[in-house]
Amino acid sequence: MEEKMEKIRRFLDACDGLVTGTYREAEVGISQVLRCLAESAELKGLFAAVTEEFDYANTRSFYLKDLPAGRGAAYLPSSRVDALAFVFCLFAEIDAGVVKFPEFLLRYFYVDGSYTASYALFADRIVRPFRDIVRDAYPAACVGYSYAERPARKGEATRLREETSKRNVVFEGKIITVRCDDAVLPDGRPCKREIVEHSGGASVLCIVDGKVVLVRQFRYAYGEELYEIPAGKLEKGEDPSAAAMRELEEETGLIAGSLSLLTVLYPSPGYTNEKIYIYEAKGVRKGETHPDSDEFLKVEYIPFTEACNMVARGEIRDAKTVAALLYYRAKIQ
Numbered sequence: 001m002e003e004k005m006e007k008i009r010r011f012l013d014a015c016d017g018l019v020t021g022t023y024r025e026a027e028v029g030i031s032q033v034l035r036c037l038a039e040s041a042e043l044k045g046l047f048a049a050v051t052e053e054f055d056y057a058n059t060r061s062f063y064l065k066d067l068p069a070g071r072g073a074a075y076l077p078s079s080r081v082d083a084l085a086f087v088f089c090l091f092a093e094i095d096a097g098v099v100k101f102p103e104f105l106l107r108y109f110y111v112d113g114s115y116t117a118s119y120a121l122f123a124d125r126i127v128r129p130f131r132d133i134v135r136d137a138y139p140a141a142c143v144g145y146s147y148a149e150r151p152a153r154k155g156e157a158t159r160l161r162e163e164t165s166k167r168n169v170v171f172e173g174k175i176i177t178v179r180c181d182d183a184v185l186p187d188g189r190p191c192k193r194e195i196v197e198h199s200g201g202a203s204v205l206c207i208v209d210g211k212v213v214l215v216r217q218f219r220y221a222y223g224e225e226l227y228e229i230p231a232g233k234l235e236k237g238e239d240p241s242a243a244a245m246r247e248l249e250e251e252t253g254l255i256a257g258s259l260s261l262l263t264v265l266y267p268s269p270g271y272t273n274e275k276i277y278i279y280e281a282k283g284v285r286k287g288e289t290h291p292d293s294d295e296f297l298k299v300e301y302i303p304f305t306e307a308c309n310m311v312a313r314g315e316i317r318d319a320k321t322v323a324a325l326l327y328y329r330a331k332i333q
Contacts, residue, residue: 011036015131198274202244203231205324206281212307217297228318240277257283
C-alpha cells in the first residue's frame with residue numbers, strides 16, 4: 001500500500017513541478033509524469049476509466065495538425081475529461097515504460113530560455129486538471145503535501161500567497177541564517193527569494209517620571225551612534241516578555257514590575273522574518289546593570305515630548321524606538 005502511495009506522490013510531485021515551472025526543461029517534467037503513469041497500475045486504470053469514451057484518433061490528429069501552425073493553443077481543452085484525454089492522446093505513447101514527447105512542442109514552451117504563454121496554458125489547462133483528478137481520487141497520497149494552486153481567473157479572488165518550492169541555506173551564523181529559496185509566485189511562475197532568518201527581538205519602552213529611558217550605542221552596520229529603547233535578541237523558544245524583562249535590567253539596571261505588549265513590529269518584511277516585540281514597562285524599580293561583555297552603551301533619560309520631537313527631527317532613527325514612541329503617544333492621546 002505504501003509503495004502504491006509513493007508512486008502516486010511521485011506522480012503528483014512531477015505534475016506540481018510542471019505547474020510551478022520549477023523544471024529546467026518541460027520535457028524532463030513531462031517525461032517524469034508519464035514514467036510515473038507507466039509504472040502505476042492504479043493511475044493507468046483511473047486514466048482509462050475517465051477517458052474510455054473519448055475519440056483519441058480524431059483529437060490527436062486535430063492537435064498535431066493545429067499546434068505546429070500556432071493555432072492549437074486557442075483550442076486547448078478546459079474540462080477535466082478533455083484535458084486527460086488530450087494528455088493521453090498527444091503526449092503519452094507508453095509501451096513497456098518507454099515514453100515519447102513531441103519535440104516540436106518545446107519551441108512553444110520556451111523563448112530565450114524562458115517559459116512562454118503557451119506553457120502557462122499547458123500548465124493551467126492540462127497539467128493542473130490532470131493532477132487534481134488524481135489527487136481527488138487518492139487523498140491519502142496527499143497527506144503532508146501542499147500542492148500549488150492555479151492562479152486566479154477573471155471573476156475570482158486574487159491569490160497573493162507565494163509558496164516555497166525548495167529551501168536553500170547559503171549561510172549560517174551566530175545571529176542570522178541566510179537563504180536563497182526557490183519559490184512560486186501566485187500566478188505559478190518560479191522565482192528566487194533571498195531571506196535572512198532571525199530569531200526575533202524583544203524591546204521595552206520604559207518611562208520613569210515622564211522621561212523615556214534610552215540607550216545610546218554605536219551600531220557597526222550603520223557606522224554611527226543610535227538612540228534606542230532597551231532591546232535584545234530572542235533565544236530559540238524564549239518567551240519575548242521574559243527577554244524584554246532581562247534586557248531592560250541588563251542594559252539600564254531597571255526592573256519592571258510588569259510588562260504590557262504595545263505591538264509587534266516587522267522591521268523589514270521584504271527580506272527578513274524577524275519580529276520585534278515592543279513592551280511597555282510598568283511598576284519600575286532600580287536594580288543593577290550587567291550588560292554583555294561586548295556591549296558598550298550609555299543610558300540617557302529624555303523627556304517623552306522631547307523624544308517625540310527628536311523623532312520628528314530625525315535624531316531618533318531606530319525603527320523599533322520610533323514605533324514605540326509614536327504608538328505610545330497615540331495610545332495616551
